[in-house]
Amino acid sequence: MQRKLALALAFVVALPAATVGVTGQLNSHGIEGNAAEPAVAQTDDGSNFTRLYVDEQYRSLTLKPGESESIEVSVENGEDEAVTVDPHVYVPKAGQRPVKEEWVSIDTGETSLDAGETLTVNATIAVPEDAQLGRYSGAIAFNNETINYPGQPAHPVHTASLSLDVREDPTVTVTSGSYGTAQVQSGETTVHEIVVENDGDQPVPVNPQIETNDRIHYAGDFQPLEASWFDIEAPAEVAPGESETIEVVVAPPEDADRGRYDAVIDLGLQDPARPDDRDHWQRVDLTVEVWEQPAEPxxxxxxxxxxxxxxxxxxxxxxxxxxxxxxxxxxxxxxxxxxxxxxxxxxxxxxxxxxxxxxxxxxxxxxxxxxxxxxxxxxxxxxxxxxxxxxxxxxxxxxxxxxxxxxxxxxx
CATH class of the missing domain: 2.60.120 (Jelly Rolls)
Structure with missing residues (x-):
């Protein structure tokens, strides 16, 4: 099963440094302390957090509906006496879409962990067949200690955070022409071709739309392409197992200023195997450099x-x-x-x-x-x-x- 080790997890429960075993004196701004002689993090009433150190605090998984994968998470008791741990699923109360508790099974219940002892917990994440595509977040917590920050709900202290991306293999793809540059003389035309392939079992509608100056931020010497310069010839849909070509004709008028112009073409494609909120794959970047033929050499x-x-x-x-x-x-x-x-x-x-x-x-x-x-x-x-x-x-x-x-x- 494929596992992606993400450097930056988009859907991970945001936990302060102390929650993953880094100890220090806690105040309203975060954690401070001497690295050589760390103090025990404390709650607002002065009580201490249990010294538990969680290994590999962030896990990122990519699964299809109906698939499952198991992960191992280790926790070490840093106290001088035995402590009780109770591994369980934590579902965030705010933020990203929470993982379903019933999707996660943990093989270890409440248990006593001796001083200096390490416990390895096996957790299995099983995505049901009818799961909605998208990203989910959650965590495995090892006890009920929580921490509060202003304006945020309480978070568990000792956790291994989970980021789960539920996806299918794409069935609709832009096989060529997803990015294009062209040079065209003012008063002339240039054609950019975009090929769309449908490997799915249902027709996919095509509805191209031009996005220009009202929706795009331009940097440097780029200018927005005028929507009136475009003429798009596209089929109404792409049939199952077929591919279609979309022709984008750009015709700057004779009085068009020379320079670099940019636009984005939203092809209006909907892939049943992709979440609706991720449509970047079907957006085409088009850059056109308009020039004038000089009269003299x-x-x-x-x-x-x-x-x-x-x-x-x-x-x-x-x-x-x-x-x-x-x-x-x-x-x-x-x-x-x-x-x-x-x-x-x-x-x-x-x-x-x-x-x-x-x-x-x-x-x-x-x-x-x-x-x-x-x-x-x-x-x-x-x-x-x-x-x-x-x-x-x-x-x-x-x-x-x-x-x-x-x-x-x-x-x-």
Whole structure:
């Protein structure tokens, strides 16, 4: 049975440090004391808590309806005399959804624990077939001592907290297009495709909705995409055992300001195997970079010495992950010192990328265990035996909103 060891448990009973065997003098702000000589934690009336030390105070389980799993929890008696422990289920009175007491069975009842002795308790958590999906919290308490904090209900002192996630295997998945970036010229269109697969036994309705500036916080230089720029073509539902493609057409008008725009598409999918309050899996992040094609080429000058054998111009165009649309390119003209225009010959084209073996939500192209991130393309132009003097390179970009250039000269 799978067990997840969570670093931060979303549904764990919040207990102060003293409740898990850390001792110290207790006041209204928490626990203080000398680490070398810890004092016994006390209640408001001055009485002492029993010194019980619970091992592995936090447990996180993931189970399907109808499944069960057993855990072991150890408690040590730190007193100089025998104490009575009574392991039982504690259900929080406030906070997250409480675990059902009848789901937890403990193999040890009330028992006497000698000084310095350790007791190992076996608890079995059994989720019934009709259990509601979601996260539950609870705890195994070892006696009836409790502690109060202002504004909070009383908590047991000596516990092992439980976080239980009841879930089924997902039946509806977004198999591609869950994240997308596109570059589009103002007045043009770009299409982003989203593929949804239904492995369940009942049809799943599809109801895409655009979430823009009224529901999303934007950081940096991102702006909200206008809902009027969208046209979504989607089926009414995804039939059992089938997959469907949703097409998102983004058409910024000719007067749209250039820049980066962002939106979230809520696909409106309901997976019977997922809790209703967790719908992030079917929300698509879409980033669109709007640009304007310049009327004139970019121009830069460079010097050529008399002993130069050739001059090479290398242009680099970025290809963002998940970029839709035509590939970038360039129209290049080199101008000699005497004003003659030379059509440079493109001698090389290079594609580069990056492959990740780790999970990455931005990866949109996959092949088995490999996530292939597109990187950049390089275009190399060369002229042989260039005349000495000042040259100019005129570069007209096509289908790219940014590029880099490098000019090298091989000298004899």
């Amino acid at each position: 970019f121009e830069t000058d460079f010097e050529v010495a008399e002993d130069t054998e050739n001059a090479t111009l290398t242009l680099t165009a970025d290809s963002p992950d998940g970029s839709d649309g035509p590939e970038p390119g360039f129209d290049v003209t080199l101008v000699a010192p005497n004003g003659t225009e030379v059509d440079a010959e493109r001698v090389r084209r290079t594609d580069s990328g990056h492959v990740s073996l780790g999970a990455d939500r931005r990866a949109v192209r996959t092949d088995g265990d490999y996530a292939d991130h597109s990187g950049e393309q390089q275009f190399t132009y060369r002229i042989e035996d260039p005349a000495s003097g000042e040259w100019s390179a005129r570069i007209m970009p096509e289908n790219t909103i940014q590029f880099g250039y490098e000019i090298t000269r091989d000298e004899s």
